[in-house]
Amino acid sequence: MRQCEPQRIRGWFYLPEAPDERVPGILTWEPSDGATLELIGGFSPGPDYQPSPEGNGVYATQIVGDVRSGTIFGESDSGKKLSIWDAQRGSYTAGISGEVREEFWSSTWVCVGAHIGSPQDPAFIEATLEPDELYYLTNDRRFCPPQWAKIAGVENPGERLVNGTQLMPYILPVIGGYHAEYAIADIDGARYSVNTHATRPWVSEATEAFPELKLDMMTRNLRRGRAIELQLGANVSIRLQDEAAGSAAAFVDSMAAVLDLIRLATFSTCDVEAIWLEATNGDQLSLLSLIGEPAAPHETHLPAAIVFTFGDVTLDSFLSTRKSLTEGRQAAFAWSMVIGHCGYSPQFVEQYVSQVLAAAEGFDTWCLRNSGQVELNARLKALHGRLPNEVLALIDLDVNNWADWAVWARNHVAHGGTRRRRFIQDSLQLLAIAKSVNLVTYLVVLAELGVPSEKMVDALRNHPRLQGLLLHCEAVNQIKEMPEPPL
Known part of the structure; x- marks a missing residue:
């Protein structure tokens, strides 16, 4: 389900x-x-x-x-x-x-699928999560290039006959089946395994005795004709150390790392198609929950929407870096604020300004552990300075102007106006400030994860959402102080 x-x-x-x-x-x-x-x-x-107090009933x-x-x-x-x-x-x-x-x-x-008294009951030994886009992080190629073939009944392959007939037999090699532990990592007493799967023919004594039966079982007979659908996909399974039993609540908490991975790798929400639980008695159960966002597994995937893959950042490296950045006082909260803005579309500009500036300040303070008495202006410049030179050249921010206006925007929104009377042209410039701060903070997270600078540059040029954020950097460079309007 x-x-x-x-x-x-x-x-x-x-x-x-x-x-x-x-x-x-x-x-x-x-x-x-x-x-x-x-x-x-x-x-x-x-x-x-x-x-009744009156004693009458x-x-x-x-x-x-x-x-x-x-x-x-x-x-x-x-x-x-x-x-x-x-x-x-x-x-x-x-x-x-x-x-x-x-x-x-x-x-x-x-x-x-079962009667479990509480989400805290240790009734499960494995949880499996199926998020959208995960397969495209794996580079696990199961469909091989088509090969021309000789098939009985086709005497002149590729030749066009007078009546228009042109038959071209081919074989599409598919590596079907289940590939467990394509990527694995052990952290905090749990093992995370990324697994891939591809359509394969059903195997039984009957199908081996009658090969045509395999084809029949894979074929859908539509009114328009016959069709065979081949699928590739991936999931993440989580098991506790020493095959220990855990609660649904504990397994759901452990899924947060997977959601963070997908958000950062796509700069979008993490959409969850299904969650499966294996009970201690071996039963396979499904969990309906509000974790992640509703998936859209049948929508078209955009190749440019993937910022990095396991070829750039291994699963083990990601989980280890995430752990180091979220340990300590307030670090997990600050991390969550940054992750929450991956693919986030603001409803109100003022709300967006407040949140992305708080996320940037919190990430520098608690995740990067620059917890001294440092002003926001200096923190923003420090974040900007952590980016690779190739990325800095592409975003091309006037860092002094950017940090100065970002601090003003945060104070202006937080206090409902500021004593330092400054005026910008319109709310679009306020939005540009927020989006540029969001972009810089996100890129710093990628740098901390070890994403190669060339992959960041490629994403800035081609990713459908990051392209838009990049345009706002130039808009911030153009912000100049406007004259005070007359009373």
Whole structure:
């Protein structure tokens, strides 16, 4: 079950402590909003009646009683077990007597395939994450160039006949199957493995005895004709040291490093197609969660959208550098602010200015450990100075003018105006300041990861989003102080 797709599951639901009190309902999953459980009836008890202070009866302060938040178990009409974690009761309807008629619950994650009491229960031995774009970091080539071939029944290959016939038999070599541990890294008691996979024919005694059966099983018979679809893909699996069991919450936390990798390698959001969990008993379960962004696996990939691959920065190197940059006081928070601006499109210019300047200052202070009493102007210049010469030549920022206006912009936004009365032409220049700061900070992170300078230059020239940021550097160089407007 894929979390990037809407789901609608009918079944019976109950609280784990009251398995005999089952309520019919519909569980829906929306990739951007999470899970909603609509019950016909509900778990809420009747209202709590209190004696009237006047002694002439009883009264209730609410229509129905309170019910605890937390896990809800379910079973779909097809027999699949469901665990809805951290569920919160929302709205409900009830009769005059307090009997619940409808009840609505919401949650951010659902385990499909088992009844697990809590996301903190050590019930799993492996988690597998399928994010968009990961395959393009691997350079694992499974499709080989087509080869012309001799095939029985084609007497004149490549020759055009009088009636227009021209038959050209060929073979498309494919290295199908599953390639485990294309890239591996061990860190913080967990092993991360990038695995690739490619379509392969089904293998069984029947298919080996009747080779045509392999072709039939790979073929879709469409009204327009027959079709065979071949796919390449990649995932990341995570296991704990010594094959120890871990909780869903712990595995989800460990996925943050993978999301960061994809964001930095693409300068975009990390879109997650599916998450699979292997239980301690060997069962394969799926997890619906709001981790990452909803994937779009069928959209077209843009080759220029990849900034670096494992050929430039190994998985082990990335995880090690990430760990060193996020250790210590406030470093993880500052890192998250920088990562959050990969591919981020601001809704409000002032908000964007405030956030990217805070991210730049925090990264220099806590991740690069320049935690002395240093002014923002000096920090920005220090970040700029960490970039390779080839990159500096391409972005071509007037560093003094840039840092000066960036500090002014931060103060202007943070304080709702500044005592130092300066005026720029329009909000587009304010946006250019923010985007140039975002770009410089991102490039510094790439440099810390060890991305070659030629790959950074290539990305600045060709990456669809970085190209746009580069244009704003020249706009910042053109900012000059405007005369104060008349009163």
